[in-house]
Amino acid sequence: MNITRAGWLFVAPAMLAIAVFFVVPVVAALAMSFTDFDIYALADLRNVRFIGLSNYLQLLGTPLFWRALANTMFFVVAGVPLSIAASLGAALLLNSPLARFKGFYRTALFAPVVTTLVAVAVVWRYLLHTRYGLLNHALTGLGLDPVDWLGDPRWAMPAIVLMSVWKNFGYNMIILLAGLQAIPRDLYEAAELEGATAWQQLRHVTLPALAPMLLMVSILTMAGHFQLFAEPYVMTQGGPAQRTVTVLYFMYEEGFKWWSLGSASAVAFVLFVFMFVFTLLQMRVSRSANA
Structure with missing residues (x-):
């Protein structure tokens, strides 16, 4: 047995698992998006009809879809920079030689990532409560009127952005902290000898060294924010x-509330196109910045 055949035999189980649990469902969903697959088709597949691009055209003419897309874009544009900034700030603080109890703070800041969302939601609903919430209590102490965070259309999405950033920034913090610890100390010592300030070291040493990792973190964060549900x-x-209402929430209602599974599949692939385009834009901007 030659080396090539042995290699294929070793990767065959993983490739089979990827094909069964990823490739086949994606291809099936793509095919479903061109049909009127609904609850009647679940009972009898002979009820499925091929309708071409009708699901996509109907989707583009649905006002709620555009509302969901606008809400999702707001979440991405507001949440991704905040999440990355919070992650980078926390990583820089934990990497500082002046920091103490680093293990404790790493665990404490990462804990929300692995905490059940339902438990987090219960706590945040109390924090955001109109009358008894801690945030409104602080606003009242400053002489400001309380805010109906989850009941006011102007503040509901910013409140969710705030909660999501708090819950998820610890994951990127750990990744960026590993990147910071991999930067050679010699670079900082050379910069200090040249008279560079702390801000200049951050700008000309830390950020360029972290650029590939920041690109990866931004792409992963953007993908996660597009899938807000x-x-x-x-x-x-x-x-x-x-x-x-986000795009994924809209897709959930189409598929599991109204049982329009063909339409829900079309929503999924439209969302994929948006994520793919934004990923390409991020990579192009990153290459331009590093050129």
């Missing part, structure tokens, strides 16, 4: 006034 589902159920 659990937070509005648990916190607001898409309200108020549909201001927290």
Whole structure:
């Protein structure tokens, strides 16, 4: 047995698992998006009809889809920079030689990532409560009026952004902290000898060294934010006034509330196109910045 055949035999189980649990479902969903697959088709596949691009055309003419897309874009544009900034700031603090109890703080800041969303939602609903919430209590102490965070259409999505950033920034923090610890100390010593300030070291040493990792983190964070579903589902159920309906939430209702599985599959692939385009833009901007 030659080396090539042995290699294929070793990777065959993994390739088979990928084909069965990823490739086949994706191809099936793509085919389903060109049909009128619904609850009647679940009972009898002979009820399925090929309708071409009708699901996509109908989707583009649905006002709620555009509302969901706008809400999702707001979440991405506001949440991704905040999440990366919080992750980088926490990683820089934990990497500082002046920091103490680093193990404790790493664990504490990463704990929300592995905490059940339902438990997080219960705590945040109390924090955001109109009358008894801690945030409104602080606003009242400053002489400001309380805010109906989850009931006011203007504040519902920012509240979800805030909760999501708090819950998820610890994951990127660990990745960036590993990147910071891999930067040779000699670079900082050379910069200090040249008279570089702390800000200049951050700008000319730390950030360039972290650029590949920041690109990866930004792509992963953007992909996760485009797939926002659990937070509005648990916190607001898409309200108020549909201001927290996201594309994934819209897809869930199409597929599992109205049983329009063909339409829901079309939503999934439209979302994939948006994510793919934004990923390409991020990579192009990163290459331009590093050129």
